[in-house]
Amino acid sequence: MILTDDDIRGAIESGQIEITPFDDKQIQPASIDLRVGGQGITTTSKAVINVEDKGFFELRPGDFGIVLTLEKMRFDDSHTARIGLRSKYARKGIIATTGPQVDPGFNGRLKIGITNLSPHIASFPYQDDLITLEIHQLTKPCAKPYNGPYQNDDALSPEDITVVTEGDNIGFSRMLESLQSISRNVGELTKRVDQFTSQNEVIRQQNSHILWAVGMGAAFIGLLVIFK
Numbered sequence: 001m002i003l004t005d006d007d008i009r010g011a012i013e014s015g016q017i018e019i020t021p022f023d024d025k026q027i028q029p030a031s032i033d034l035r036v037g038g039q040g041i042t043t044t045s046k047a048v049i050n051v052e053d054k055g056f057f058e059l060r061p062g063d064f065g066i067v068l069t070l071e072k073m074r075f076d077d078s079h080t081a082r083i084g085l086r087s088k089y090a091r092k093g094i095i096a097t098t099g100p101q102v103d104p105g106f107n108g109r110l111k112i113g114i115t116n117l118s119p120h121i122a123s124f125p126y127q128d129d130l131i132t133l134e135i136h137q138l139t140k141p142c143a144k145p146y147n148g149p150y151q152n153d154d155a156l157s158p159e160d161i162t163v164v165t166e167g168d169n170i171g172f173s174r175m176l177e178s179l180q181s182i183s184r185n186v187g188e189l190t191k192r193v194d195q196f197t198s199q200n201e202v203i204r205q206q207n208s209h210i211l212w213a214v215g216m217g218a219a220f221i222g223l224l225v226i227f228k
Helices: 005-013 158-166 170-226
Strands: 017-020 031-042 056-059 064-075 079-085 094-096 107-116 122-125 129-137
Touching: 005 017, 005 129, 031 056, 031 122, 031 158, 056 064, 056 107, 064 079, 064 129, 064 158, 079 094, 107 129
Parallel strands: none
Antiparallel strands: 017 064, 031 064, 031 129, 056 122, 064 107, 079 129, 094 107
16 A cells, blocks of 8 residues: 555654654655755765765766765565655656665665766755655565665665775766767867868969969960060
C-alpha cells in the first residue's frame, strides 16, 4: 500500500518511520521530498565538498557525483520506499543513479549518485528538494530487515570518495571537454579557411583588374602605332 500524506504523518507520529530533521512542508500528496545535505563529491572536485558552508553543490557537464540527503531516516520492518529524482532536475538532463528503494529496517542518510548529461553546469543549492520517496507499507513485517554496508551511514565513506575520484565515470567528463575543445578548434580552423578564401578572392579580383588595365593600355598603344 502506498502511503498518502496523512498516512506518512501517522507513521512518523507513531515512530514507525523517523525522519530528522522533519518539516511537514516536505510531505506531498503521496510522497515526501528529501533535500540536498551537507556533503558531496564530484569527479571534478576530487575532494569532499562542504555543501552547507559553500551554499551549493554543482556538477559540470559529464560529471558524476554523490551527495548526502539532509534528512536522516529510520524505517521499521514493515515500511519501504521507492526513490525518484525530482522532475525539476530530470528536465535539466540530470539522472539519479542511486538504488531503487529504501529497504525495511534501513537507518541513516541516503547517498544519492547523480550524473549531469546536459551541456550546462548544474547547481544544487543546500537544502533544495532533490529526491522524492514514495513510501509503501508491507502486508506484514519482513523476516530479515536491512543490515547492509550502508546501515547507520551519516557521512561519505572513504569507499565513496574512491569510487568518485578514481572510477571510470571520470572519462565521460573528460570526453565531453575533449569534444568541446575539438569543436572550438574546428570552428577556428573554419574561420581561418573562410578568411583565406576571402583574401584569395580579393587578390583574384585585383589581378583581373590589373590584367584588364594592361590589356586596355596595350590596345591603346597599338592604335597609336597604327594611326601614327
